[in-house]
Amino acid sequence: MATSPHRIAVLGLPDVVGFDLAIPSQIFGGARDAAGEQLYAVQVCSLDGGPISTTKGFAVLPSAGPEHLRSPDTLIIPGTHLEGPRTDGSLDPELADYLAGLPARTRIMSICTGAFVLAAAGMLDGRPATTHWAYAEDFRRLYPEVDLDPDVLFVDDGDVLTSAGVAAGIDLCLHVIRRDHGSEVANRAARSSVVPPWREGGQAQYIERPVPEPDGNGTSNTRAWLLRNLAEPLTLDKIAAHAGTSVRTFTRRFRDETGSSPMDWLLRQRLEHARHLLESTDLPIDAVAEQAGLSTAASLRKHLRHRLGTSPATYRRTFRS
The missing domain is CATH 3.40.50.880 (Class I glutamine amidotransferase (GATase) domain)
Structure with a gap:
């Protein structure tokens, strides 16, 4: 009915x-x-x-x-x-x-x-x-x-x-x-x-940051690369090397463009991917953590509880369509 x-x-x-x-x-x-x-x-x-x-x-x-x-x-x-x-x-x-x-x-x-x-x-x-x-x-x-x-x-x-x-x-x-x-x-x-499906409610409303100069030195290409490789072990040195710049320069540019440090931004993206997998698949929690680049179920539980106050299993029960 x-x-x-x-x-x-x-x-x-x-x-x-x-x-x-x-x-x-x-x-x-x-x-x-x-x-x-x-x-x-x-x-x-x-x-x-x-x-x-x-x-x-x-x-x-x-x-x-x-x-x-x-x-x-x-x-x-x-x-x-x-x-x-x-x-x-x-x-x-x-x-x-x-x-x-x-x-x-x-x-x-x-x-x-x-x-x-x-x-x-x-x-x-x-x-x-x-x-x-x-x-x-x-x-x-x-x-x-x-x-x-x-x-x-x-x-x-x-x-x-x-x-x-x-x-x-x-x-x-x-x-x-x-x-x-x-x-x-x-x-x-x-x-x-044609809008982003999710921006976290606790994200800052207003971050005053400049528009990146059109000189090819922005971080957008590296951010796209990070999103394609969330499951890989990614260090700040490795990320900066992909961008072809020093860690210090890359971190400054990244913060100017996103309002966040590279590793904080990466953690948020990994958690968002983990949430999507919890909502849309039957993957075991260990597999969700691995595919999202969070290594272990324990790490996923820790970060999800810190950010949302809940466990992966409870989150899945709540938001699974």
Whole structure:
């Protein structure tokens, strides 16, 4: 018996960030099961059913009326310049009543400055959350009771999830698909939108780094080589030799381009590959560790527990599609 798609209501509030408003429909719309059936039904809504003004000089006319806001499975509030939540912590009574009346089972998500709306409604009190790094000081001033972390891409606190600015909303939506249906479905949705299938939630929002000079001395070719050879024993000397430069020069260039040291970056890639293998294969844990370049199951367990607080077996049970 087929199950109904998970119902998502995207509530556009003036002045909405147009890019944020479009993300859920694009990303969740690309999530399909093995038979090609859509797993989510996404509707963009406004409180009154009318057009939604955006921050960039155009308006959006929702195709769904406010009736779709009554009891969604998931409610998403995109970034907004709505006064009140953004200026003095106040909330329009109609909006406050709507948010207060949501069923307890509703999953709540925000993208970018949509977190200001959730905070104004008291929905983030005592919870970890994030928003766009540029507005972190304003957020802390208005909502000191929220445990704000402006240095991450998104925060998953179970039934309430928040993301950083703009493109981090893509990461959050893919994370939710992954959480709901496993990595294979999330990867297909990512491929449909031609975006990376996974950026870790704890990854820094904003690292100020220069664009590499077009002189052929960047590290992109070596990074691609590393990804093709994750299972091999790779030392910093060997990596720098592939790049044809000294360890010191290579490390400096690598950090400039990625915001990370070569070996830290390599460990993250190995863990991501291990996670993919845990989710998509029946390989024994020892074989997963070996193919990911982590040598032993003990090493994989140590790194996975440090990064995610879980064991390989538990991770596989949780995320296996």
